[in-house]
Amino acid sequence: MAKEKTLDDLFYDTLRDIYYAERKILKALPKMARAASSSELTAAFEKHRDQTEDHVERLQQVFELLGKQARGKTCPAIDGIIEEGEEIIDEFKGMPALDAGLISAAQAVEHYEITRYGTLKRWAEVLGMNEAVRLLDQTLSEEAKTDEDLTGLADASANQMAKAA
Ligand code: FE
Ligand code: FE
Secondary structure: OOOOOOOHHHHHHHHHHHHHHHHHHHHHHHHHHHOOOHHHHHHHHHHHHHHHHHHHHHHHHHHHOOOOOOOOOOOOHHHHHHHHHHHHHHHOOOOOOHHHHHHHHHHHHHHHHHHHHHHHHHHHHOOOHHHHHHHHHOOOOOOOHHHHHHHHHHHHHHHHHHHHH
């Protein structure tokens, strides 16, 4: 009979999923920063790239708390979301709608992260892992703030610019 799987297994698998995702995002953000046409959007992507380094480190700390090696597990969802972002870069290069498209792609990434961290934080609570709760919540707040900042940039200029002519 197969070993009984419990919340510990779900927590560990999901941790590996978001660890894979964060490292993919770390590589994608510099490309998004280079692609953006407004300097504000470039700066926002660069700032979040730096924060994402902290996210990777915090996840490594959570693996340590579990006494396990930090190891990613392929996440087809984030691969697909990033692929869609790359399509926008290719298809909207030099176009007025580029930044609005990049913001929408980046918000899809943030929302994916928010759902993962929201779940992991609650599971860590149930598992009584207080230090993990603190680490996961810190990252969750930064993802939510980034999502809000991106909405701000879309409202302030990118969407109007995209509308143009
Ligand atoms: Fe992140
Ligand atoms: Fe993020």
